Amino acid sequence: MVNSCRDCTNCLKGEEQYCLKGNTLTYGAQDKDGTLTQGGYSTHVVVTEDFVVRIPEGLGLDEAAPLLCAGVTTYSPLRHWGAGPGKKVAVIGLGGLGHLGVKLAHAMGAEVTVLSQSLKKMDDGLRLGADHYYATSDPDTFEKLAGTFDVILNTVSGNLDRGAYMNLLALDGAFVTLGASSEPEISFPTFAVAANRRVFTYSLIAGLRETQELLDFCAEQGIGAEIEVIPAEKINEAYERVLASDVRYRFVIDISTLA
Amino acid sequence: MVNSCRDCTNCLKGEEQYCLKGNTLTYGAQDKDGTLTQGGYSTHVVVTEDFVVRIPEGLGLDEAAPLLCAGVTTYSPLRHWGAGPGKKVAVIGLGGLGHLGVKLAHAMGAEVTVLSQSLKKMDDGLRLGADHYYATSDPDTFEKLAGTFDVILNTVSGNLDRGAYMNLLALDGAFVTLGASSEPEISFPTFAVAANRRVFTYSLIAGLRETQELLDFCAEQGIGAEIEVIPAEKINEAYERVLASDVRYRFVIDISTLA
Numbered sequence: 076m077v078n079s080c081r082d083c084t085n086c087l088k089g090e091e092q093y094c095l096k097g098n099t100l101t102y103g104a105q106d107k108d109g110t111l112t113q114g115g116y117s118t119h120v121v122v123t124e125d126f127v128v129r130i131p132e133g134l135g136l137d138e139a140a141p142l143l144c145a146g147v148t149t150y151s152p153l154r155h156w157g158a159g160p161g162k163k164v165a166v167i168g169l170g171g172l173g174h175l176g177v178k179l180a181h182a183m184g185a186e187v188t189v190l191s192q193s194l195k196k197m198d199d200g201l202r203l204g205a206d207h208y209y210a211t212s213d214p215d216t217f218e219k220l221a222g223t224f225d226v227i228l229n230t231v232s233g234n235l236d237r238g239a240y241m242n243l244l245a246l247d248g249a250f251v252t253l254g255a256s257s258e259p260e261i262s263f264p265t266f267a268v269a270a271n272r273r274v275f276t277y278s279l280i281a282g283l284r285e286t287q288e289l290l291d292f293c294a295e296q297g298i299g300a301e302i303e304v305i306p307a308e309k310i311n312e313a314y315e316r317v318l319a320s321d322v323r324y325r326f327v328i329d330i331s332t333l334a
Numbered sequence: 335m336v337n338s339c340r341d342c343t344n345c346l347k348g349e350e351q352y353c354l355k356g357n358t359l360t361y362g363a364q365d366k367d368g369t370l371t372q373g374g375y376s377t378h379v380v381v382t383e384d385f386v387v388r389i390p391e392g393l394g395l396d397e398a399a400p401l402l403c404a405g406v407t408t409y410s411p412l413r414h415w416g417a418g419p420g421k422k423v424a425v426i427g428l429g430g431l432g433h434l435g436v437k438l439a440h441a442m443g444a445e446v447t448v449l450s451q452s453l454k455k456m457d458d459g460l461r462l463g464a465d466h467y468y469a470t471s472d473p474d475t476f477e478k479l480a481g482t483f484d485v486i487l488n489t490v491s492g493n494l495d496r497g498a499y500m501n502l503l504a505l506d507g508a509f510v511t512l513g514a515s516s517e518p519e520i521s522f523p524t525f526a527v528a529a530n531r532r533v534f535t536y537s538l539i540a541g542l543r544e545t546q547e548l549l550d551f552c553a554e555q556g557i558g559a560e561i562e563v564i565p566a567e568k569i570n571e572a573y574e575r576v577l578a579s580d581v582r583y584r585f586v587i588d589i590s591t592l593a
Contacts, residue, residue, distance in 0.1 A: 277528035
C-alpha cells in the first residue's frame, strides 16, 4: 500500500488498509494521477512520506522485506484478537504467511499450533516457535482439538471445510481469514459459528502505524522472515517454485542485481 | 435455561448458555433425570438455586417476564460488542426482541436506529428510544446508511440479504444474529465481511450472571418489556395473533388465572 485518502474516518484511525475511498496498492493499482503503480522491484520508488516506514537497526533489509506484507498481514489480526500469554492460536498452513504467523504469535507469548495438511514441515514449524503441529489430513485432529483455540489464522487462500475448522474454536474464538477469499460468496454451517459465540472475520494487511509497530517488535524480538535471496535474473525460476510451493518461506529479490 | 453442567470451562466463566455438555432448556428439553422439562406455565417450578434470579423491587413481574428471554438475548450482545455512548447500534426488526434491543441500547447510551420493513411502527420505535427509523423496503436506506453502524442486532429469524445489511457496518462493526438461524447453512458475499474488518457472529440468550445484571439494570433504568397480559384461557387466541405479528410486543400469561 503506497497511499490512501488520509481523510476518511478509517484513515484517521490509522487503518489506511480499510480506506473508505479505496487505498492505492503498490502493484498495478490506479494511482491518484490516473497512472498504474509499478511495484517495488526497482532501485527507487517515490511515495508520500506518510507511507514510508523505518527499518530499525538490527533487522536485515532482506529479512525485513516480507514483513511488510506477510508480516503485517499476520501481526495485525494477532494483535486485534488478543494473541498473548494464556491464549491459544492456531495457524492454518505453514507457508509465507503461516511461518510468520507462527513466529509472531510465539513471540507474543501465545501457545501456537500449526494445522497443516501433512506433517512434512513439522520440524520447521516447531523450530519457528510452534508448540504443537497437527496434520489436517488426519480426521482425529478435528476431534482432538474441538473447542480449543482463541484465534485461528487461516492463511490458505483456497476453499476449505470452514465448519470443521471453526469447530476448533473455544468460547469467543475468532476464525480470521487473511486477505479476502478468492470466492465471491462464502458459506458454512450456521451452528459452527453460533456455538461458543464464535466470530467469523477477515483481516487485510495493516495500517501504517501498525506496520511500524511490527517492524519495531521484530527488531526487538530478533524476528525476520525465513527467506531465500535471489538475483533478479532468477525471477522466472523462483515464480515456478512458488507455484510448486517449493520455497521456505519467501523469495527476496536482491534489487542491486538489477544494475 | 434451567440447568447446565456447571463444570465445563464455559459454565465456570458464567456463560452457561454455551455449556459444552449442553444446557437444559425450560421447554421440552431432556432433563438430567431423563424426563422432559415442562416449561414455566405453572404455579410452581423446581429448579436448582444456581439457576434462580432475583426480580428487583420496582420491576413488575409481568413486564419482567419477557426480559428473561428477549431481554437477555438483546442485552448480552449489546454489552459484549460494546454498545454505549458514541456507538451506533442498528436493530433489524421491531418485534418482541427488537423492541427490547431498542430500549436497552438507548439506555446504554448508544445512538439507535431501527431497520424495519416499513415505517408502520415508526412512532413506537421512536417512543421506545430509537433516534432513527428506516424502511428496508426503500433501497435508498442501504445507500444512505452504508458504513454507519458499530453493531447490528439481527432479530429477524428468516432469510435476509445479509450482504446488504453487513455493508451498513463501520470499521470493526459486528453483525450479530440473535439465536441460531433456522437455516443450517449460511452464506453471504465475502467482501461484505472482509471490508471494514467486519465481524459475523451469533448470540444465544445469556448466562445467569448477565441475566441478573440485566434485571438490575432494567430496575435501575425503569425498563420493562412492552406487554399485553392475558388470562390462560386466551392462549390459543394469543398464539394466532403472534403468528399474525399482532402483538406489541410480548404476550404475558397471568398464571394466577390457571386456578
